[in-house]
Amino acid sequence: MAYDSTATRARLLAAAYEEFVRVGLAGARVERIATAASANKQAIYAYFGSKEALFDAVLADRLRILADVAPFTPDDLPGYVGALFDALVADPGVQRLSQWKMLEIPEASEGEVDAHVSKAAALADHHGVGMAAATDVMMIVLAAALSWNTTAAKIRNPLDGDAAQRLADHRAAVVGAVAAVADALLSGPPARTDT
Structure with a gap:
């Protein structure tokens, strides 16, 4: 039977994702990742070079998957944030992985930047606004998409109803907030009125 390096690399990325989500970069152990991937430690170093490079590869892989699930739509930011929100709720590990990244490696990678x-450039181009406004909107979109987590799910008014309804209401608030922000910041300067 031929050795499939693509399959080994994929298993390592999947096992590392679970490990990094659970314990972060500092707490992750190469031995546990290798065992979970049915590989040896040397494979991690051969494919990725270091535990830190493996973390970066896992994050890049998950962000690529997220971009495929929720493609960026500069002409429909409310739709985009709704799709991004849904993807993050469906796979909360991506949000947790991003939080570990911010805690343990606060510098943004070249790929993230x-x-x-x-x-932001696509947004600025599509709406005919400056990069500053587009960047502000993108930061708000990202914050809104990341606003649901297990803490938010548990903080409920007893009158809110069930958890599924609470999630739906929160999603609607996120989409509505992004629509309002996009309308305010991307519609250009307010019209002057001479009095």
Whole structure:
């Protein structure tokens, strides 16, 4: 039977994702990742070079998957934030992985910067606004999409009803907030009225 390096690499990324989500970069152990992936430790170093590089690869892989699930739509920010919100609720590990990244490696990688800048540039181009306004909107979109987590799910008014309804209401609030922000910041300068 031929050795499939693509399958081994995929198993390592999947096992590392679970490990990093659970304990972060500092708490992760190469031995546990290798065992969970049915591989050896040397495979991690051969494919990725270091535990830190493996973390970066896992994050990049998950953000690519997220971008495929929720493609950026500069002409429909409310739709985009709704899709992004849904994807993050469906896979809360991505949000947790991002939180570990911010705690343990606060500097943005070149790939992260490029992803944000390219979205802001597309938004600025589509709406005919400056990069500052587009960047502000993108930061608000990201914060809104990341606003649901297990804490938010548990903080409920007893009159709110069940958890599914609470999630739906929160999603609607996120989409509505982004629509209002986009309308306010991307519609250009307010019209002057001479009195």
